[in-house]
Amino acid sequence: MKFSSPQRRATTPKSSIAWRWMINTLSVVGVLLIVANVGIYYFTRQFYYGSAENYVLSEANATATILSRLYEDLAVNYSSEIREVIESFDKKDQMEMMSVNSSGEVTLSSSGFSPDSSYYMPDYEAALKSDDGVGVFIGMDGGENILAVTVMIAQPSSNYSALRFVTSLSVIDGQLGTITLTALVISAGVILLVVMTGLYFVKSICVPLVEISTTAQKLAKGDFSERIAIKNNDEIGALSRAFNDMADELENSETIKNDFISSVSHELRTPLTAIKGWSETLALGYDEATFAKGMKVITRETDRLESMVEELLDFSRIQNGKFTLQMANVDILAELDDALLIYYDKAGKENKTISYNEPQFICVVYGDKNRLRQVFINVIDNAMKYTDAGGSIEIIAQRTDEQIQITVSDTGCGIAPSDLPKVKAKFYKANSTRRGSGIGLAVADEIIFMHGGSLDIQSELNVGTTVTITLPLMQKKERNDNEQ
Numbered sequence: 001m002k003f004s005s006p007q008r009r010a011t012t013p014k015s016s017i018a019w020r021w022m023i024n025t026l027s028v029v030g031v032l033l034i035v036a037n038v039g040i041y042y043f044t045r046q047f048y049y050g051s052a053e054n055y056v057l058s059e060a061n062a063t064a065t066i067l068s069r070l071y072e073d074l075a076v077n078y079s080s081e082i083r084e085v086i087e088s089f090d091k092k093d094q095m096e097m098m099s100v101n102s103s104g105e106v107t108l109s110s111s112g113f114s115p116d117s118s119y120y121m122p123d124y125e126a127a128l129k130s131d132d133g134v135g136v137f138i139g140m141d142g143g144e145n146i147l148a149v150t151v152m153i154a155q156p157s158s159n160y161s162a163l164r165f166v167t168s169l170s171v172i173d174g175q176l177g178t179i180t181l182t183a184l185v186i187s188a189g190v191i192l193l194v195v196m197t198g199l200y201f202v203k204s205i206c207v208p209l210v211e212i213s214t215t216a217q218k219l220a221k222g223d224f225s226e227r228i229a230i231k232n233n234d235e236i237g238a239l240s241r242a243f244n245d246m247a248d249e250l251e252n253s254e255t256i257k258n259d260f261i262s263s264v265s266h267e268l269r270t271p272l273t274a275i276k277g278w279s280e281t282l283a284l285g286y287d288e289a290t291f292a293k294g295m296k297v298i299t300r301e302t303d304r305l306e307s308m309v310e311e312l313l314d315f316s317r318i319q320n321g322k323f324t325l326q327m328a329n330v331d332i333l334a335e336l337d338d339a340l341l342i343y344y345d346k347a348g349k350e351n352k353t354i355s356y357n358e359p360q361f362i363c364v365v366y367g368d369k370n371r372l373r374q375v376f377i378n379v380i381d382n383a384m385k386y387t388d389a390g391g392s393i394e395i396i397a398q399r400t401d402e403q404i405q406i407t408v409s410d411t412g413c414g415i416a417p418s419d420l421p422k423v424k425a426k427f428y429k430a431n432s433t434r435r436g437s438g439i440g441l442a443v444a445d446e447i448i449f450m451h452g453g454s455l456d457i458q459s460e461l462n463v464g465t466t467v468t469i470t471l472p473l474m475q476k477k478e479r480n481d482n483e484q
């Protein structure tokens, strides 16, 4: 079978967070700035042009009023008075005043120059058509923007039918240009500021992410040495911390796994060596006593191998979720008795004392009797294993209305406080000087948990260990229901 590592998707510049952030933010900021700039230009233009128009209109109306008064004064020569008004116009530096005859031609101008007869005057055309006799034009004329206002004279003569006021808008346009340019420069500054602060911010996210991804790739290749430096206490800091915790866990499991493989190999080798040694000895010839001794060792070591393989299989079933229980009403104290029977003899031979005052009550638990016996064997076996010659093991069974509590206490080597929380974890061995795969307690804990009980361990180094197994009792009614 060929294993291939998963294809890592490369981050292209266009799929990077920085790029996506740039596109999103710049489009929003860009649109807002365009709207703001167009708005500023439009409203300032309206304001400036509107003020200029009002000013020229008030001048035109004032002049038209003066002409009406002059007309009413019969003593004066009306035409020469109009000429006099135009020629002596006192705002020549701001605007030009013209008179227009009934054919729409300029007859006189305050500037002294008269445009040719084909001179196009949209404001004059508008004034002719309007009810109030006023026409306004803003637009290009002779290469610059002009504002022209025409007012019809109330009492026209053939030479003077309208007055026209024209002013250049180039100064206003210049001011508008300066304002627009200033707004554009400010907008460019805003964009630059947004890009710089944004890139700084995005960098503070992207750099640690790249670091995390590089370290993750190293982890995937089995290099557990690298960790992420935590610079900030923010979400990235929390992610880095979680990542480091995960790396610690992986490193830890890797070490535990390696220790497990080596201890299991060692555990398998010891009985295999004994079996092989005795088989070879017996094959060379034997007397009856040697044969009996050899077969005893072979049987004992085969049993040990079998129980270890069973334990490993159980563990693998638990891992796969295929561990099942054959549930029935179980006399739990009878199972404890059975388990203890195996060890009385052994304890005597190893100079250890087992004390157990069998209680006089019957406790029925709904469970798998073989699995429960297996738990007792596991716990008593540990007590025996970790207690030196001369030590003692005490078993006490106590019950309440609802539960049974069995404690197995020994005067053995005990467990260090730092190891105590981990001894129920799979593959964990706190003491590598004794036989064992490090999964016995993990399996026992799982079995008790599946029965709705708990397995607690208290221990003091060099003093002893107490394992407490608590199981819920079958109530009478439940028992009857089950038996029917």
Ligand code: ADP
Pocket: 382, 383, 386, 410, 412, 413, 414, 415, 423, 424, 428, 429, 430, 431, 432, 435, 436, 437, 438, 439, 440, 441, 442, 464, 465
């Ligand atoms: P093992 O097969 O190594 O005994 P277990 O899962 O049964 O594995 O136990 C895990 C670890 O817990 C052991 O390696 C041992 O260090 C510790 N332990 C369990 N029971 C006892 C005990 N009664 N006294 C001292 N240490 C114990």
